[in-house]
Every structure is written in structure tokens, then in C-alpha cells.
Amino acid sequence: MLKVKHLYHSYQKNDQYAVKDISFEIEKGKIFGFLGPSGAGKSTTQNILIGLLPLQKGEATIAGINIQNPTEEFFNLIGVSFEQPNLYKKLTGYENLEFYRKLFRVPTADSRALLKQVGLEEAADKKAGSYSKGMQQRLVFARSMVNNPQMWFLDEPTSGLDPATASNIKDIIWRKKQSGTTIFLTTHNMHIADELCDEVAFIHDGKLCLIDSPRNLKLKYGEKLVRVEYRDQDNLKKENLSMVNEKDKQRLTKLISTGNIETLHSQEATLEEIFIRVTGRGLE
Template structure:
């Protein structure tokens, strides 16, 4: 499969801070690729270098077979960029914003109007941007990145600060964009988002890629225990500790949770004791992989 992006030995320093420290990866044509990491991991800087917005100190980058830096005018019509914070022209409606963005690429107004329907903003087309909700503004931002029909789309934390419903709606839109054949590169703090949307993810911290691969493969590689939970009170904690396969047991007065590497034995034992009320079985997730690699301490 053709490589849309190729990054090798990328480095970028800001004084004594190594924002990007030897990053290498490739993105295939049509792939939905995620870059994950805590605050300050180097995600946005990496993306800005690939987009041609920032110059690397070391390393090579090829986007659609071309170098993005110095700012490459041949790439601009072929890529779409949605930044963390989007700025729109003041006092314009959603339709006028999109037509203005499209005009920069020679896109006819009629085609720009069609993009409004694609992102589900038809009923908001004549509403000024400052009156749009957060989710609607994000959809408009993505529409501006797509209006010239780019082959490659960069999305930097597109669902940040959105409510759960708006996030889910935006996920549906992003899946449609990818299914239509566009390559998407996404940065996000949300592990569930990456797990659902991305074909592969790179987990970054302190400027380095710690792990790269399909989310399901990374989760399987963690070899984490399964957690079996039942309603608190259906079984005594001491009795739960004696169940076959039980490794650790905790009870927070809402749920009794058993960590195990033999969930079938635990569930069978609970069933034999008629203690399956409210049972939930949870395996490891991408969030567990993320925390295992980057640690659990809070970073502002």
C-alpha cells in the first residue's frame, strides 16, 4: 500500500526542552492514524512539522511524496488541516465562512454549499458562527478543512471540550470521511475515541513514540487481568477472595470487583453461588495501555 506520510528521525527542541525526540513512523494511504499522548508529549509539534507549519531541527518528512518544509505550495491543495483552536472570519454565517475558505482554493460556491450538508449543518447554514454550539463549530471547522476535497486530513484534538453526544456525532462524520477514501491523522486525549476510530495508533510521551500498532494488538500485548464485577452485597469480600481464579478483590459498596486471569472460572463460581446480580466483565482497554506506558501522575 502506498505511503501517504513518511517520518524518520524527527527532532525539535525549544531551548532545553526536547519537544520531539527521534520520532519515526509511516501512514498508509486510506489509513485512520492516531497520535496519542499526555499534555506536552509532542503530538501537536509533530503534527505541525508534518503539515509544514514548523521546521524540524533534524529528520526527514515526506507527505504525499513531497517535503512539507519550506512551505510547499504543491501540497496545500492536497491536504486539509483542522487545528486545535479554529478561527473564523467575524460576523459571517456558516455558509459564508465555508464559501470564503473554498474560494481560497478556487472551489465554486455551489460545491462549498454541498459540504455544509455533508457535515450536517444544513439547518445552520445561515447562522453566524458565534451562535453555533461547540459541536457545530467543530463540524464547520472540519468542513473548512475538507471543502477543497483533500487527499489527506489532519485533525488536532477535534472533539476536545465537546459533550458526549456531540463527540459521538462527530465520530460518525469522521468515519464517513475515512470511508470515502481520505487518509486521516488524528491527535486526541480520548482513548475510547482512538480505539473506535483508528486503524493504528502511536502512543507518545516526552517527545518519543513508546508503542505503535493497531489498538486491539496493543491491548492484547498488555497482558492485563480481566475485571469481573457484581453488585456489592451479593457476595462477601472474604468469600470472593476464595473463588477459583480470583487474584485481587475490592468492594466500594457499589460493586464487588474481582481481578482475574481466568474469568471463566470466576464467572462459573459466581453462578454456582447465584451471585451474578449486576455482573460486568471488563478486559483491558487502550486506556490501560496508555497509563501503563505513560504513568498515572497528573500533568497540567
């Protein structure tokens, strides 16, 4: 669905590149996480792919369409949810979606149904300028679904949202994937990436460091340990036991047989821990 080869971009139009020699592919119906800290090149890459920045060097196609010469068909098939809300604040939420809906020449979703989907049905007829930041973010998210996009770009879709709302947004993303939508998810939130993504790419200082599935990365960089908490009379005790060491395996079997275990957790690495190990820095 999306193919990128040797992508470069310089804001100074010299050899100081914000993104350097980036190449990746996303299969149709997959969620691809583009992960990295602020300033790593995530938004630059996305803005090139959606046509907000010119393609200076390299190749990129979406559904076979060269993004260097985007057509009306190109804009009809993509949807974009920006991190920073960009709305017509003197229009109501409903009017914002209705205005946007008329820009497309493909079947579009019902505006009020979209507002209900993101929990804004009661605010549909209020001006967007009166919305809280979280409500505006949800309106931008709803707007990105108006044209039923085949290729959906999401930039920090759950940032700043309360847990219940964020959970609803993640459910919508998952259902879209199940219906065949291809999703490019830009984030520094490793938890949402781990939950949703089929494949993730780590970007650092404009370069791709690693691409793989979250599961493969955790297996490769994690330790084969289990952390056990158990009761020994009135005392709570903890042990880290290897799943490959024979002595530790026997010890684990013995603890399980006593029935005194309270918690048992595998000790795979988190995506954030892997990112720090690969790049040497965190995700601030």
C-alpha cells in the same frame, strides 16, 4: 501515505527538543492516533507536518511530497481541523467555507452540504462570531473537508462537544476512512482513539514510547480475566475469574449454567491504563 523519519524540533533552536527522534508511517486509508497529554509534542509534530512549523531536522513526506519544500499540490491534498477555532468571524458560516473553497485548485465539496453534515445548516447565514464555541469547532471541522483531502489532520475533533454531536463527528471520520482518506488524529482522548484508530502512537516528553493497534496493546497489557455479577438468592455477588486457570474456567461454566448471571465483562486494559503503565503519568 505519510512517512516520518528521525524528526526533531527545538523552539529555542538548541538541544532542548520539543520532539525528539520521532519516526512512524501511516498507510493510505488508515487512521493513526497520536496520543499523549498536553505538552507532550503532539501539536508540534502536527504543525511541522502541515507546514506551520519549519522542518529543522529529519525527513517527512506526504504522498511522496517532501514537506520541507511544500508545493501547491501538497496544500491541495491535505485538510486540517484545528482544536482552537480560527475563523473569519465577520463572515457567515457559509461565507467562511466559500472563501476557503476558492483557495483550492482541486474539486471541492458543496459548502451548504458540508454545513448540513455537521448540523449547522440552520446557522449557515449567521455570522461565525455569533456561534458558540462548539459551533465554531464544527465549522472548522467542516472547513477541513472542503477540498476532499487525501491526508486529513484532526486535532481533538470531539473536544468540548456534546455526546450526540461528538458521535456524529466520529461517524463522519469513519465514513471518510471508508472512502480511502488517510487520517492523522491528535488527541488525549483515549476513548475516541480506541473506537476509531487502526494504530496508535504514545508520545511523552517529545518521544514516541509505543506504536501498535489498540487491540494488540490491550491484549499485551491486559489481564485474561472476566468480571461476573450474578444473583445468589437475593444477593448480588461479584467475582473475577481467570480465563486460563482451569478451576476458574469450571467455576465460570457453572455460573453460566445457573442462568443467574446479570453482567459479564472481559477485563482488558484501557488505552489510558496502558499509557500510564508505559509512561508513568496520566493524560491531564
